[in-house]
Structure formats: structure tokens, C-alpha cells
Amino acid sequence: MKKVSIGIDIGGTNSAYGIVDKDANVLYSGSFPTKNYPKVNEFVSALGVALRDALKKAGSVELVGIGIGAPNGNFYKGTIEHAPNLDWKGIIPLAELVSKEMGVPAVLTNDANAAAIGEMIYGGARGMKDFIVITLGTGLGSGLVANGELIYGHDGFAGEIGHTIVDINGRTCGCGRKGCLETYASATGIKRTVAELLANSIEPSVLRTIPYNDITAAMISEAAHKGDKIALEAYDYTGKILGIKLADAVAHTSPEAIFLFGGLAKAGDLIFKPTLKYFEENVLVIFKNKIKILPSHLNETNGAILGSAALAWKELVKN
DSSP states (O other): OEEEEEEEEEOSSEEEEEEEETTOOEEEEEEEEGGGOSSHHHHHHHHHHHHHHHHHHHOSEEEEEEEEEETTEETTTTEEESOTTSSOOSEEOHHHHHHHHHTSOEEEEEHHHHHHHHHHHHSTTTTOSSEEEEEESSSEEEEEEETTEEOOOSSSOOOOGGGSBSOTTSOBOTTSOBOBGGGTSSHHHHHHHHHHHHHTOOOOOGGGGSOGGGOOHHHHHHHHHTTOHHHHHHHHHHHHHHHHHHHHHHHHHOOSEEEEESGGGGGTHHHHHHHHHHHHHHSOGGGTTTOEEEEOSSOHHHHHHHHHHHHHHHHHOOO
16 A cells, blocks of 8 residues: 655645655645635635545555645644734644544644745755745745755744835735735735736726736736736836845845745746846845746646645654
8 A cells, every 4th residue: 555645735715735655746636715714623624525535536545644834834833823814813733633633643834835845855956955935826935945954943933034024114914014025026916016006007908907806916917928018017016026035035045046936936037037137136246146046846736735745754754
């Protein structure tokens, strides 16, 4: 019977899961909307149903452990703590709840840390000892690897680049503060930028015909590819903010590369070109032209799943 782990990626909008063997083969995967379950116990019950069904469909397998990537995940305690992009408030002992539901050990880390593990083991960071992964989804997450090890800090929360301040009087963030990077450089951030540009301009744009709540990052990307000036300006502004903040971030760990992962990174040159431009314009001279800004080598869904599953193999399976 083949031994497998389960990798779970909990996002503000959707949660994805996969049955993964030790050779990184995803035997079965699926997802469902996180937002359908405003109470965490209901979410865990629904997750249990989905995972048991997935295990049956994966064939003759033995589940040895579960790895979870989640916003504001505390690796040391197995908890989600005050995640601004989730409906579950306070401190949630998710690893314990999932372990009880499935009857096997579970380990949890920040979702961006899980993506960094996936990039390190299966993606473009193989062989690198110093790099940063930035996840550009509903919010902005980050995983920092230095000397070949993930940086967790003394309390498990190191690497919250998304909650460094761009403007102390800037946009209100879900964390309760103002001006956090993720309010500018994320799927929700670029949507807010488009709304501001539309309000402050009479420039024609296809985005004017779409109600604000219906606008998505994919729509903005499509408009930009067609030459829409508002959409193009939104990407330039987003890249500017992100590039400047990444220029600050490299001063802490001197990474070999920065990988951009997640939905917003799918825009390709629309986000990469301005980010790199403003990064090089603002980075300390000793770092100029040394650090690569690259797309993740993992696909958006499986990358996070593989990272979470790899965390389970690393922390829970001894041989």
C-alpha cells in the first residue's frame, strides 16, 4: 500500500487539497470555497468529507500525515492567528482540529512558507539556499529562506512582508492598520487601484462598464493586454509599489532570487516588467543587478499543495 500525505492550501477565497506520494506525484486533487464556511468547525467537517472521498479515489493508499498552508499560520503552534483575509477570527487551532477529524498528525505553516517549501523542493529554487517567495493572491504573503532554512522567527510569524507599511495614511487593511503592502500589491489591491484611477480620470476604459464587486484581476489583465490605459496604469502602479518594497526586503536576507507566485503573477510582463524596473531603481547599490525576479516554476494550485505535502513529509515522517 502506497504511503501518502495530504497537502492543503487555505486561501481567502478557495481551499485546495491534494493526495501526494513521496515522489511528489499528486494522485488526486480538488478544491472548494473557503467563504462558504464562516464557522471553522463547519469548514473542518466539509474538509473531512472531501478528503475521505479524495483518499478513496486515490486508490490503495495509507495516509501518514497532513500539511496545511494557511494565512497567518503559526508553525510552532499549529494555529491560524488573526488572519485578515479569513472569516474565522481570533486564534484557530486548525492543525489540531484537522488531525482529530482525519485521525492522523497534522502540521501547519503560513501559506507563503508552504509555497516556498514547494519552490525549494520541486520548483525554480532547487539548489538555492537564499531566496524569497511572494504570493500574490487575495492578499500578499511571503516566505523567506536563508542558509537553506525557512525563517520562522521566535514566535512563528517571520516574513510578513505583506504587512509592511507603504503609506502610514494609506489604504485600510484587513489587519486593522493603514497602508499595508498587500492593500496595493495583490488581486484586491490592483482592483482598488483601478477604482481610484477610474474615479480620478475621464480616460475611456472597458473597466468602467463593470460593477466594482464584479471586477477581477483576470479582467484587469485582459483589459491591459488589449491596451486599456487604465488597466496598464494600474499594473505600472502596482509594480512600482511592489518593486520598491522588494528593494527594502532584500536588505534583510540578500536573496539570490525572488519568486512571484499566485494569481496576479499570471499577468506575466504586465507585473514583472514594472516590478523589476522600480526594484532596480530603488535597491541599495550593493544589490543592483544581482537579484533575479522570477515567476514561480510551479503551477498556482499544485505548487501550494506540494509545498504543504512536503511539509508533512519533512516534519511528520521520520523514515
